[in-house]
Amino acid sequence: MNKMREYDVVILGSGIAGSMIGAILARQGLSVLLVDGVAHPRFAVGESTVGHTSAMIQLIASRYDVPEIAHLSSHRRIRENVSAACGVKRAFGFVYHRDDGSQHAEEANQFVIPPLMHGLESHLFRQDVDSFMFQVACKYGADFALSAQVEDVAVDDDGCKVKLKGQAEIRCRYVCDGTGFRSVLASKYGLRAAPDALETRSRSIFTHMIDVKPYDSCIPKRYHGMPIPWFQTTLHHCFDGGWVWVIPFNNTRAPVNPLCSVGVTFDCDRYQKTNRDPEDEFFEFANRFPSVRQQFAKARKVRPWVSTDRLQYTSTKTVGDRWCLLVHAAGFIDPLFSRGLALTMDSIFFLADRILKAFKADKFDEKDFAFIDALSLGGIKYHDQLVATSYRSWKDYRLWNAWLRIWALGEAGLDQLRILKAHLEFGKYGKMEALEKLEDVIHPGLLCPDSLQYEELFRKSRQAIAEATGGARSAEEASRAVFKMIDDAELFAPNVGISDPEVRVFGHNQKATLRAFYWGRWKAKDHVKKYYDMEMLEVLKLMSKNFRDLFDPQLKLAEHQIAPSP
Amino acid sequence: MNKMREYDVVILGSGIAGSMIGAILARQGLSVLLVDGVAHPRFAVGESTVGHTSAMIQLIASRYDVPEIAHLSSHRRIRENVSAACGVKRAFGFVYHRDDGSQHAEEANQFVIPPLMHGLESHLFRQDVDSFMFQVACKYGADFALSAQVEDVAVDDDGCKVKLKGQAEIRCRYVCDGTGFRSVLASKYGLRAAPDALETRSRSIFTHMIDVKPYDSCIPKRYHGMPIPWFQTTLHHCFDGGWVWVIPFNNTRAPVNPLCSVGVTFDCDRYQKTNRDPEDEFFEFANRFPSVRQQFAKARKVRPWVSTDRLQYTSTKTVGDRWCLLVHAAGFIDPLFSRGLALTMDSIFFLADRILKAFKADKFDEKDFAFIDALSLGGIKYHDQLVATSYRSWKDYRLWNAWLRIWALGEAGLDQLRILKAHLEFGKYGKMEALEKLEDVIHPGLLCPDSLQYEELFRKSRQAIAEATGGARSAEEASRAVFKMIDDAELFAPNVGISDPEVRVFGHNQKATLRAFYWGRWKAKDHVKKYYDMEMLEVLKLMSKNFRDLFDPQLKLAEHQIAPSP
Secondary structure, rough: OOOEOOOOEEEEEEOOHHHHHHHHHHHOOOOEEOOOOOOOOOOOOOOOOOOHHHHHHHHHHHHOHHHHHHHHHHHHHHHOOOOOOOOOOOOOEEEEEEOOOOOOOEEEEEEEOOOOOOOOEEEEEEEEEEHHHHHHHHHHHOEOOOOOOOOEEEEEEOOOEEEOOOOOOOOEOOEEEHHHHOOOOHHHHHHHHOOOOOOOEEEEEEEEEEOOOOHHHHHHOOOOOOOHHHHHHEEEEEEEOEEEEEEEEEOOOOOOOOOOEEEEEEEEEEOOOOOOOHHHHHHHHHOHHHHHHHHHOOOOOOOEEOOOOOEEEEOOEEEOOOOOHHHHHOOOOHHHHHHHHHHHHHHHHHHHHHHHHHHHOOOOHHHHHHHHHHHHHHHHHHHHHHHHHHHHOOOOOOHHHHHHHHHHHHHOHHHHHHHHHHHHHHHHHHHHHHHHHOOOOOOOOOOOOOHHHHHHHHHHHHHHHHHHHHHOOOOOHHHHHHHHHHHHHHOOOHOOOOOOOOOOOEEOHHHHHHHHHHHHHHOOOOOHHHOOOOOOHHHHEEEEEEEEHHHHHHHHOOOOHHHOOO | OOOOOOEEEEEEEEHHHHHHHHHHHHHOOOEEEEEEOOOOOOOOOOOOOOHHHHHHHHHHHHHOOOHHHHHHHHHHHHHHOOOOOOEEEOOEEEEEEOOOOOOOOOOOEEEEEEOOOOEEEEOHHHHHHHHHHHHHHHHHHOEOOOOOOOOEEEOOOOEEEEEEOOOOOOOEEEEOOOOOHHOOHHHHOOOOOOOOHHHOOEEEEEEEEEEEOOOOHHHHOOOOOOOOOOEEEEEEEEEEEEEEEEOOOEEEEEOOOEEEEEEEEOOOOOOOOOOOOHHHHHHHHHHHHHHHHHOOOEEEEOOOOOOOOOOOOOEEOOOOOOEEEEEEHHOOOOHHHHHHHHHHHHHHHHHHHHHHHHHHEEEEEEHHHHHHHHHHHHHHHHHHHHHHHHHHHOOOOHHHHHHHHHHHHHHHHHHHHHHHHHHEEEEEEEEOHHHHHOOOOOEEEEOOOOHHHHHHHHHHHHHHHHHHOOOOOOOHHHHHHHHHHHHOOOOHHHHOOOOOOOEEEEEOOOHHHHHHHHHHOOOHHHHHHHHHHOOOOHHHHHHHHHOOOHHHHHOOHHHHHHHHOO
């Protein structure tokens, strides 16, 4: 057991979020105690990274001088420094299945993630990644109490008291709650908002499986004409009412981990929870779609299925004097678009700085943490809108094909440039203001938080889709309207084809990125041009450094790995 | 939860042993349920393999046609197919520390393990290896009930009933108990033998740590003049009263796992258990010896310390009609010499065949499993003698230097040849008799179970050491007597130097192996010569195949990895 009875910070929860903030604060000289109800290693979901996640991981590592955190910023770095059991994510993959079971070749999209600021994205085998992060916290001196039950947390003007079952009281000056859904502080302070505060209404069934076939081997060769094997994407099988995720950990040339994360998330009103076996329920979804059925024909679970209740929750507030909730303790929407880890990294990036400053000033006022509150609650709110509209759009591929662009523009558009700029300025000149400027946003938690134009596009497109699914206008018309709005907004370089419904592959390669930069610096409107205002030589250096990750021999699959199965 | 209520075999415990026998039986067509009180992944100890372990793993894989099991037979195969988080074990390393804290350069030994039948040995990161084995069982169709509490097991003439808490009764025809120390069946049938049935009396304190220094960096360069860096051995710091283990997982050129397994095992009468913090207790041992203290100067735990009670237990019987205990459910002695996993593999190798035959004949009589009982109880008994004598011998390095040879002769001597022979005959001609012949032994569970001469040497040397520590003769005299007995027994090729107290490095390289083969085939006494009666061409083929593992670039440490730390 921990010997000290006094710490600067007690962190409840030692998952990736709790451990990462623990590592940062310990590295920066605070005494830290990580408290957790269980121990490591342990299963966790939240496996897929996106550009925002990895970019923020890099910024966190350099801002707080914890180089080990940067090991999590690309697939190659993870494989070489953290765990060989993680998969690669070269693209988001979306395959749309119609209600009658058919899957049309042209109703599929890929969003290819270019290795710009960091390398390629990953499928994180969370048991390894979370253990690693916990170990880094230990390395920098964080103490821990595992398999410990929190009996009470009490905060007053002088500090906090944390009482663990069967142990003497622990005193500290600040408490971070990273305990997720069952948040200790949210239940103590009654912070959970009414469930109807959120639009999305979904539940999920998931597990890890062995012998899941690569989707490429379940469809005719070159059926979709896509650039990246589906096997190397985070694959979403979308249908009216829900989506199936397929996140392989074995999708490199010589994988060591044969597993695949598998789950289905779906409308919890249309499919109400019963006492049925979750495995049967999962296969009922999968078997509706012939190619999906084939993908799981030989698959066997290697852990019990988890069947959740409704996934969504949020909070009325997330910070207070001497305490805060990390974002998953504050709320959660849906695994769609892998937004959970991205929000977590945002929350850590901005929170750690505030905690350190609070310790310097010995002042732990709620109001100094207001931005964190806005960021968490905004992140949850906007993700809710993004997801709820996605579920609606699955009624008709045309709606989905349009809405998907709104997400992609936000996920990989201007926001990545904003972060890249801060990264370059901080990296080259050590300008702390460059990082602090990232707080100058209009809509905290939105995918592009500092663009009025993006918010308008997001809001109006969402409206158009709701009208179509509500019956006020046709899918064709609403979809055309969204595409027109995208075109008019001129938020991104035309060569990428984001506003062309016939272009099913978006995101882009290095060459297209350079053309987009050319467009951004010379042709874009002023409110877009400012995003491209950075030193091109530095951008080129970074691109060429990360470009080599595309030639990683582990990416090249052998023919037999994705060949049609007999 | 599992849907079936009837299985052929229910296996209690899904650790490496339960899962491996589950994989075998499922692969061979039986319906199998694995039951466990917890889930994967999870921490486990038993991390170091020896030649016998890896050789038996290979035999198990080929005998029962489960190729995945063979992935565990060498460091390289594990790294490429199971987990990159495991360390390499190129040698057993023994460093003797005197009571006054001094460590003399000539009081250290290495037992270098030559890659003969398989590649190099491993430091298994058990959470990964156990998960892998469990997944293989799932792949072949084993069902599982995890986080399940066994309420009762009842066996009658018709079959067995297993009752799990909160679930309907499960019926099966055979029950294997792989639940270790807290064995369900041992407690149900009252099988535990009186504790004074065993000589060894030790307890242990252990954990995993980060930032443990390689021992090489804590001593002057080339201090011991050893061929293998201590960093790449399973390192034993032996002292009068106990031993410290150091099992690094980060001892290759580009490791992904920064951890090291660390523990101390010691006389539980001399050091009685109190309520003290186990970390303090561990460091009290480590700090007595300056170079060991330095090795742990910066080390930090990444899991809670475990402090056990007395480790030793055994059983009065281990098999019955329709049930058996796997060896760790039957008994355990001490982690010394990494014998636990070796005994487990023996038990699985011989047991699976009997279970399959029992199902074929639909006859589950205790008497058909008598050999398994003899093997388990013999294994425990002889290991007890081996360990108890080792603890005694640490009073004086001269005794230990002699006794160590008795172990080495057994571990790597004639027994490896016996297994190699069976492997070649079965591999080349598919002769099942070659495998069955491995049961023709005189002393089941002894390191060399089929050699009268070895048993005599073992017994008499043990006696000599006991006399020396009992005061009946001097250490010098007893040690000389043991060396003389080794010399007289002529059990091994003289070129290896096993009977020369000045030779501190034993085991051997490929060249020495070939010379030993020459000696064995032409010069050895008849009772030894028979071990060498195998096709030399096949031996050479195997040796040259495995020889390349010595040139694995991952083995070559960078200078800075073992450089003296500042």
